[in-house]
Amino acid sequence: MFSISTLLDVVRIPPSMFGTSIKKAATNILKDKYESMINAELGYIIMILDAKVDEMGKMIAGDGGTFHKVEFEALTFYPKLQEIVQGEIVDITDFGAFVRIGPTDALLHLSQVMDDYLKSDVKSGMILANQSGRTLKVGSTLRARITAVSLGKAAAMGKIGITCRQPFLGADDWIAEEIKKSGGGSADAKEAKVEAS
Amino acid sequence: MEEIKKKQSISLSEVKEILGKVDVEEMDQIQRWTYDYVSKFTKIDPKDAKEMKKQLMKDCELTEEEAVEIVNIRPTSLAELRSFTFGWKKLILAETLEKMLKIIKGHS
Numbered sequence: 001m002f003s004i005s006t007l008l009d010v011v012r013i014p015p016s017m018f019g020t021s022i023k024k025a026a027t028n029i030l031k032d033k034y035e036s037m038i039n040a041e042l043g044y045i046i047m048i049l050d051a052k053v054d055e056m057g058k059m060i061a062g063d064g065g066t067f068h069k070v071e072f073e074a075l076t077f078y079p080k081l082q083e084i085v086q087g088e089i090v091d092i093t094d095f096g097a098f099v100r101i102g103p104t105d106a107l108l109h110l111s112q113v114m115d116d117y118l119k120s121d122v123k124s125g126m127i128l129a130n131q132s133g134r135t136l137k138v139g140s141t142l143r144a145r146i147t148a149v150s151l152g153k154a155a156a157m158g159k160i161g162i163t164c165r166q167p168f169l170g171a172d173d174w175i176a177e178e179i180k181k182s183g184g185g186s187a188d189a190k191e192a193k194v195e196a197s
Numbered sequence: 198m199e200e201i202k203k204k205q206s207i208s209l210s211e212v213k214e215i216l217g218k219v220d221v222e223e224m225d226q227i228q229r230w231t232y233d234y235v236s237k238f239t240k241i242d243p244k245d246a247k248e249m250k251k252q253l254m255k256d257c258e259l260t261e262e263e264a265v266e267i268v269n270i271r272p273t274s275l276a277e278l279r280s281f282t283f284g285w286k287k288l289i290l291a292e293t294l295e296k297m298l299k300i301i302k303g304h305s
Contacts, residue, residue: 001265002212006203034199036227041201046231049215071202075215077231080262082284084270086238102234103227141237143270145284168277175277182276 001083002102004049005042005076008069013057015064026053026070034074038158040151043078044103077102079149079160084169087162089140092125097136099144099162106160108144113164114174134174142171206265210239210246240271241304249304257297271301 009030017025027048034045050073057066079085079101087099087106096109110118110127117130125138136142148161164170168178213235216228224232241249246268253264263285272278275294282289 001262002207002209004205004207005201006205007199008202009199036225042204044227046227047216047219075212076204082286083266084281084284086270088234088237100230100234103231167280168272179274179277182274 001078001080002046003076003078005074006071007042007074008071010067011053011070012063012065012067022053022055022068023051026068027051027072030070030072038151042074042076043151044158045074045076046103047075049073049075077104079104079106079146079151079158081146081149083146084143085146085162086141086143089136089138089142092120092122092127092136092138094120094122096120097127099142101144101146101160101162104158104160106144106146106162108142108162108164112147112162114170115165134171136171140171143169143175145169206261208243208246208250208265208268209235210241210243210268213239214243238269241268245304249300252300253297256300257293259297267297267301271305272298273301274298 011026011029013022013025013029017028030048030051034048037045039045052071054069057068059066085101087101089097090100090105091098096107096113098105099108110120113127113136114129114132114134116132116134119128119130120126121128127136129135142164144162144164145166146160147163148159150159168175212231216224216232216235219228221229221232249268250261250264253259253267254261259267266281270281272281275298278294278298282294
């Protein structure tokens with residue numbers, strides 16, 4: 001899920017940046033420090049949006065720079081466990097598919113695609129289901145649930161696992177089929193059915 | 198190291214609105230991936246999304262995160278909605294689910 005996080009930090013403005021405005025200098029330093037970073041608490045830090053810099057800084061003996069308190073906003077993405085996400089397949093492998101779910105890719109393991117016998121054809125970039133004849137290919141959009149998240153130090157880019165083996169998950173056309181099967185499902189449709197009978 | 202003061206969940210259309218203000222040429226890889234992703238999956242305008250989020254939080258007593266999840270996916274049937282809310286691990290009355298569906302329909 002995407003969030004706007006308000007964070008507090010202290011930035012060191014080097015003497016070489018004393019000529020530029022303090023806000024601009026601090027924003028550039030924060031961008032270099034945080035953008036494209038993965039944090040266990042915040043998730044993926046996508047962009048620094050705004051920074052309020054305390055104009056009164058501190059100096060430390062032996063250091064030419066000034067240290068300023070700064071409160072800033074960042075656009076972040078944290079893959080929450082059990083969250084439903086939409087995604088697009090970007091790669092097919094022997095063991096499943098990689099699905100882009102925002103600033104990162106998640107693994108949809110072959111065993112989590114659907115309740116069927118599956119075959120992965122890496123050459124043609126396709127996953128085929130033997131019984132139902134359903135297919136998944138690069139570029140297909142789908143809906144999935146996040147089942148595993150690892151954003152620790154061990155995983156440089158983070159590791160996310162997703163599943164489509166639950167009702168109303170999977171490729172868009174499978175969901176449309178399922179909704180049709182469940183009779184529209186909406187309250188209005190059910191009321192209409194009751195009235196008709 | 199930073200200290201987190203506040204965290205506010207936002208919907209895909211709000212993310213698109215934020216990233217839309219930045220020149221695509223100046224974006225790094227993660228920003229571009231995110232922009233492509235939100236452009237592909239955003240179906241309502243940010244104003245509508247904000248209003249829908251507020252309404253879901255107020256009328257259905259959902260948390261901000263839950264409301265954003267619904268705004269992003271916008272399920273169209275009761276069974277679909279029930280299967281989504283299953284992951285929240287809290288009891289939601291059928292009346293509340295129907296209220297949620299009405300709000301979703303009102304904004305589509």
